[in-house]
Amino acid sequence: RHRVKVASLCRRALAWTLRLLRGRVCVRSTHAFVFSGCTHGKADSVLETFDLYADTHPSLCISPQTGEALDEAVRRLRPSRVLELGMHCGYSSVRMLRLLPSAGRLVTVELDPLTAELGEEIILVAGFKHSQFQVLTSSSAEAIPSLHSFLQLNQGTSEGLNLVLMDHDPEQYLPDLLALEKERLLCPSGCAVLLIYRNQRDGDRREVLGHIGARPDRYSVKSELQCLTEIFYQRKSTS
């Protein structure tokens, strides 16, 4: 048992050293590695290849552990309309798409045009079709007011987003949550908002939790893991 533990520690130290030596996150290199290393059409193979890449290179994708917590939420919620803010190379998009019900649809937003283009290609490589997802190349602040048309939602109806994943810029989480609420994009009968926190300032998380705490009629905190906070939104009256 001792030998297994030491071997695992050595592997982690090696991966950490390689990541340090290789420097900054490179979208082109992530895309090339996944595109050429995965089995096309197989979402799980795409995810495994991303994980393999992240073992030895700097990566912005969520970790496999956070991915499992995300899987659990998607399985539990079975959302039909999902919004992702911060697509990057498509890892978390593929993770969610593979678990959506057949009528489920994902809109994912990415600020950087090259990243959006390469990430979209990876989602297609994983076997998903444009009828299942849409990539919007813009900032979250610009994308949110346009979402009604992309999600084919009618203002004032009981429809809306069932799941929102925010993994873009923690300083934007609160303004974007307020904008989603103002635009009445969150499903009034219930919407989970998942917030990814890496090692950023704790102030961003406190700011969101402060807002949630002041609105117990609409929001509750479902769980707070190290990297993932799950908030639940529900609007009792339609006023």
Ligand SMILES: C[S@@+](CC[C@H](N)C(=O)[O-])C[C@H]1O[C@@H](n2cnc3c(N)ncnc32)[C@H](O)[C@@H]1O
């Ligand atoms: C941490 S990465 C997302 C990782 C992704 N969720 C995954 O696990 O594969 C953050 C991404 O958000 C994008 N981004 C940053 N600020 C943004 C904003 N205001 N609106 C939209 N995208 C943004 C960045 O370009 C980057 O690709």
